[in-house]
Amino acid sequence: MKPPAELRRARAVVRALQRLGDEALDPSLDPGLARRCLDLARAPLTVEALALEASRARGRELLSSVGVVVAQGVFTAPLEWAALYATMGLRVLLKAPRQQAETCLALAEAMQAQGLPVQASTGRDLSGLEALVAFGGEQTAVELAQAWPQARLTAFGHRVSAAWVTAPTEPSALAALALALAQDHLLYDGQGCMAPVAVFVEGERLALAEALHLALSQAPWPRGPLDPALGPLWRERLGLARARGRAWSGAQHAVLLLPADALLPRALPRMAVLLPADPAALATLPLSSLAVQGAPPPHQAPRTCLPGQLQLPPFPRRHDGVDMVECVLAAPPARIA
Amino acid sequence: MSLDPSLDQALRAFITADQGGFEDLALRLFAWQRQHNPDYRALCADAPAPTRWQEIPPVPVGLFRDLPLTSFPPEQARVLFRTSGTTVGKRGECRALDTELYDLGARRHALACLGPLPAAGVALVPYEADSSLGHMCQDFVPGMPTFLTPERGLDLAGAWQALAQAREPLFLPTTAFALDALLDEGPAAPLPLPAGSLVMVTGGGKGREMRRSEAELVEQTEARLPGARVVGEYGMTELSSQLWSERPGLPYRPPPWLGVQALDPATGAPLPPGSEGLLAFVDLANRWTVLAIETQDLGVVDPAGRVQLRGRLSGAPLRGCSLAAAEALDRR
Structure with missing residues (x-):
């Protein structure tokens, strides 16, 4: 008996993902780190998961084409979108960021080699597409809607992530938490909306900071040089912590203890910022994901996970609370997540 | 509150009449500020003691938004200058007890x-x-x-x-x-x-x-x-x-009491003369705050000590689920 179309397409998609090589990596990251990120990003995109998720559209009116306006930053971000929509049988156009087009171009080529209608371009022509999934600010979403009024638009605004933890007193639990937080900070060099901009700590911050400094020092993760343009901000944040808190600086990382009013909604590569658990400060963040260990905060995020999982979203999932399948169903008007 | 009177006098003599040596005064002023400026002392805590003016730890200008950085109790300030704050909401603040050296030097x-x-x-x-x-x-x-x-x-x-x-x-x-x-x-x-x-x-x-x-x-x-x-x-x-500068676009000439060097933007380490880098200054007229400042401006210091400006360090790309959609609209 012939397998369902979703299953056949899912197999082709997974073959394409498996054949992605170094040409798909973000050249701004250390190659070893980038390979690790790619492996982790495609791991949940299995044949079964893709086919099952795609099958949710059965019996519903599905659009035939979608453009995904891909953000510069986390280079593996388009994988799940392209994989799901190709499995659903849509024609997919990846609008690649001009400064970081490698992954989209390699992904489209790999998909096409498997007979899947996925294309990539840095061009700005999004005409003829029935759906658009875009990452950008609210004003950009409005402008996209005006530019391409025929397309069903789902736009995702700027988001950040954070962790909210109770510092364990038991040494092995402390070390385990530090290791998990280290992973959250090291993956993708702190790029993307799932990188923690702060770790809010209930209890003894000093011991956790020292444990995290140790974990970051010892983590066998390859890491590249700091983007020179970030150097001044890096030194500024480090200086602020020296004046108003504490700072631990390693060759390729830093751990800062700062008061809650020093919260900056921007992650710097491999720089962990530990703040006292302050619900009011947390509430100021436009959260994408929140890693929680111990008592949860009053403020929730669209996605909650354990420390160590911030940059490893499962599949399927709701992206910032939005159902990815519904973005390509014929229906409601534009929305901004 | 005043400086060590002999240092005070020496700074004034250098700025008004070139009397004394720049490096000696810079190191003396640094030592005095480190002693009297708690923010600067904290910032320099891990830095080795400088033996040359180029080794005096510079303070990133952005920190004037977050720290008083005064070498006197900030509530005693009689002068307050603020940055224009056109690029970020929070404005930097520089406090002083007077503008004597500022005015004399300018x-x-x-x-x-x-x-x-x-x-x-x-x-x-x-x-x-x-x-x-x-x-x-x-x-x-x-x-x-x-x-x-x-x-x-x-x-x-x-x-x-x-x-x-x-x-x-x-x-x-x-x-x-x-x-x-x-x-x-x-x-x-x-x-x-x-x-x-x-x-x-x-x-x-x-x-x-x-x-x-x-x-x-x-x-x-x-x-x-x-x-x-x-x-x-x-x-x-x-x-x-x-x-x-004799004409905008030509090199800029610093006064004798202002040391200029270019730093590696990534590390903050001094670059060899003639290299393009982040401009950092050691300003003997910065009596009341900190004498060493790291800017976000790029430039080259020529052998004569003049500065050719090369614009601002381009901002690092915003990280986070980002602003790429703007690109899709750009110049359509």
């Missing part, structure tokens, strides 16, 4: 670079009490009116009218942005200014779009205001000293 170096300043003027710079630029310009030409106010913005018609009425050499301090706007208006025919007039251009567009390049700005100013010399000034709220 006047002396301007005289050395420009010659005697005109006694009259028309300003296109802000005069708010917290503007260091406004303070300097009013000190140069007391009573000079400004045609840039928070209430009315740029009064270009008023400025042109004042220029047309000039009967003696004029000093026209202006931001590049205001000059760009000035040239958009006024009489089409050239308006000669009395010989000895000076147009001082400072700053860039502050993130705003300008119609003219720097070279066009100078050429058109010379054509529209013949008789005036166009010079460039480089200064910032966090510094007490200024650099002057």
